[in-house]
Amino acid sequence: MRAQHSLLSAIERDLRSAHQPPLGWYDVLWELDRAPDGRLRPYEIEERTLLAQYNLSRLIDRLEKEGLVMRESFDQDGRGRWVVITEKGRAARAGMWEVYAKSIQAHIGAKLDDAEAATLAELLSRLA
Amino acid sequence: MRAQHSLLSAIERDLRSAHQPPLGWYDVLWELDRAPDGRLRPYEIEERTLLAQYNLSRLIDRLEKEGLVMRESFDQDGRGRWVVITEKGRAARAGMWEVYAKSIQAHIGAKLDDAEAATLAELLSRLA
DNA sequence: CGGATTTATATGCATATGCATCTATTAACC
DNA sequence: GGTTAATAGATGCATATGCATATAAATCCG
Numbered sequence: 001m002r003a004q005h006s007l008l009s010a011i012e013r014d015l016r017s018a019h020q021p022p023l024g025w026y027d028v029l030w031e032l033d034r035a036p037d038g039r040l041r042p043y044e045i046e047e048r049t050l051l052a053q054y055n056l057s058r059l060i061d062r063l064e065k066e067g068l069v070m071r072e073s074f075d076q077d078g079r080g081r082w083v084v085i086t087e088k089g090r091a092a093r094a095g096m097w098e099v100y101a102k103s104i105q106a107h108i109g110a111k112l113d114d115a116e117a118a119t120l121a122e123l124l125s126r127l128a
Numbered sequence: 129m130r131a132q133h134s135l136l137s138a139i140e141r142d143l144r145s146a147h148q149p150p151l152g153w154y155d156v157l158w159e160l161d162r163a164p165d166g167r168l169r170p171y172e173i174e175e176r177t178l179l180a181q182y183n184l185s186r187l188i189d190r191l192e193k194e195g196l197v198m199r200e201s202f203d204q205d206g207r208g209r210w211v212v213i214t215e216k217g218r219a220a221r222a223g224m225w226e227v228y229a230k231s232i233q234a235h236i237g238a239k240l241d242d243a244e245a246a247t248l249a250e251l252l253s254r255l256a
Numbered sequence: 257c258g259g260a261t262t263t264a265t266a267t268g269c270a271t272a273t274g275c276a277t278c279t280a281t282t283a284a285c286c
Numbered sequence: 287g288g289t290t291a292a293t294a295g296a297t298g299c300a301t302a303t304g305c306a307t308a309t310a311a312a313t314c315c316g
Contacts, residue, residue: 001132004132081264120252181296183274258316274299
């Protein structure tokens with residue numbers, strides 16, 4: 001808990017001081033950016049990111065308001081929606097990555113070697 | 129991030145379904161419970177728990193409202209305060225621990241052996 | 257078929273968080 | 287000794303979160 005708290009604060013601080021949006025935005029944009037046609041259903045994003053349904057719904061509101069994604073209707077199922085990343089959204093993700101990658105390196109990469117990172121990832125994956 | 133997110137949700141869920149307060153309360157009550165005379169200055173709690181100053185201030189409000197802690201003045205420095213745990217607070221902490229301990233065992237203890245847990249703790253401590 | 261259930265997403269309301277700033281007090285400096 | 291800076295803690299305001307529930311469409315089942 002402490003490690004993630006201090007890592008997350010450090011990374012959020014780095015993003016903020018580079019005038020980038022919060023980290024949660026990255027996860028959604030990243031999933032969309034690498035999805036076929038840059039589009040996913042909300043429930044697919046939910047599965048991939050672990051965001052709670054009601055939080056994701058409102059995060060999509062914010063992304064949409066900034067023009068980073070668009071909602072489109074999903075014809076095969078009237079309940080469903082598409083969330084589609086825009087060009088502006090792809091650019092925003094790339095801009096965030098510039099900062100995020102350096103932040104990961106500074107706060108994690110510099111403190112663990114590859115073998116240690118692999119061990120850590122394996123142990124954590126058993127808890128997730 | 130994912131491991132802590134899913135652990136924290138699971139533990140919060142366990143606490144809630146046992147009608148216990150959120151986990152954040154535990155950390156503060158625990159620090160107070162084991163401090164000499166059951167009292168600490170807010171900034172000391174802050175250092176020990178990693179809570180942000182403004183969040184701690186309001187968490188203390190909530191604990192005080194429930195009668196689990198009391199604020200007292202600190203004579204050596206007019207800016208300072210004592211936060212003192214009450215008997216009700218000690219009992220509340222003990223009650224939370226009943227649930228929390230089982231939850232830790234179920235979600236972590238059951239998935240890692242002692243050596244793995246020690247490795248994990250060591251690696252995480254390097255990131256905190 | 258038609259009512260009951262389930263699934264996908266959104267939202268109202270209460271609470272928690274973050275940021276910036278405020279007040280009060282003490283320490284630092286020249 | 288008086289101004290300036292630093293420290294301890296609290297708070298107003300905007301935003302985010304959690305919970306419960308709403309809405310709407312699809313599926314199930316007798």
